[in-house]
Amino acid sequence: MQRPRLLPQRSFPRYAYLPGRMPHPVRDPAGHSYRVEPEPVLPTLNSDEFAWGADLFNHGYYWEAHEAWEGIWQVAERGSALHTLLKGLILLSAAGVKIREGKRAPAMRHAGRAAGLFRQLPKVPHDAFSQALGMSLTTLADKAEASVSVAPVLRMTTPGQPEPVYDFILGDPRSLAP
Template sequence: MGRARLLPDRLFPRYAYLPGKGPHPVRDPGGHSYGVQPVLVSASIDSEEFAWGQDLFNHGYYWEAHEAWEGLWQTANRGSPLRALLKGLILLSASGVKIREGKRSPAMRHAGRAGALLRDLATAPHDNFWNALGISPELLADLAVTTAKAMPASRVTTQGQPERVFDFVLGGA
């Protein structure tokens, strides 16, 4: 059964990028985002771009989710809980890429760093983060590390096809 979409009218990229497997999305003229100008956005968990990152993540487009959240991270106030949350999600996405590549050590490193940032958010009340993610940052941290430790075997055989490696869903989708 497929996962629900937060932004069903927005089309997914034509492939899920893995480093060294297919054209680089931004640098290669054959890339799915080549020539696409970044949209300036304000950092908010209520933004369409945040939800877009969740959709990408939930459907196995980890490199692309990383890119969606990075734009928000760059505009978030330094030292803010929102910036830490976004960095945690970016690292979680990077872990997804490394799991898909079969690279256990980097997957564990990224998941561990994501977990540390997300656990730090659990020490202060951030109900809006819980509501936006559909899961507490602390539980998300635990699930990230558990998934990287278990290192799920890649099932996708078609290059560029997205693959979900995390059993949880962000945003309650």
Template sequence: MKRLRLLPHRSFPGYAYLPGRQPHPVRDPAGHSYRVQPVPVSASLDSDEFAWGHDLFNFGYYWEAHEAWEGLWQVAGRGTPLRALLKGLILLSAAGVKIREGKRTAAMRHAGRAAGLLRQLRIPHQPFSDALGMSPALLADLAEATASAPPILQVTAPGQPEPVFDFHLGTH
């Protein structure tokens, strides 16, 4: 399945962070985002930062996708469906990190929490389905399926991204 970039002009980080294996991206002076100032964001499905999270997620930069979506989550209105969607994507990204680390129990816990939030979005949320390329409920099912039967990972160079989900998030 071909993975398309939403923001091809934006460069991916120098490595896909896995805890304990590379320098911490923001705390370590050798980190890929050390002293990078956060950009102002608006909590919107149409924002560049939301699209950047898609690109990072789809190409196996799960920790980085988590960070991109967390910035949006922090400014999203409390109790809103958008905030629940963003939290679900953050947890799904965390599950991707745990799968790459070989921590199946933690991956299942994060994927389960993500699925619970995504399934709460039962009322018609066509903008969410359009942004994800699938319904939130289908994404919940796929997240749990991947975490319960994680893929066999390829041997990659340290810091090399590796998509672990057999789906990708669509365009909006």
């Protein structure tokens, strides 16, 4: 599957972090983000940081996507639909890390929690979410659960090399489901 870039001008990190197998990105002096100050972010789907999170996610940098979205999540209004959406994306990223580590039970737990959050959101207007994600929230919830329950990549992957484990991409308007 062709995985388009939303922010092709930004360079991916030197490696995709897997806990215990690579230097911790921010705590270890050899980490790819050591002493890198986070950019100020706005709680919006139209930000470069949201798109950066999608780029990282789509290309198999799940820990890094989690970090990108967590910055927005921290400044989003607690209890808001955006806060819930971001929490779901963070959990889905965590599931990606667990898949890459070969940890099926935690991956299924994270993906299930993410799907539950996505399914809560149709109660509010969510056209902007569908547009930003390239699919409806219901479709994303279904794909999250299906991908983890039958994931072909439930095995140890090459440390440091990004490896997409989901069969869908976020943020591509060509994939917008009705």
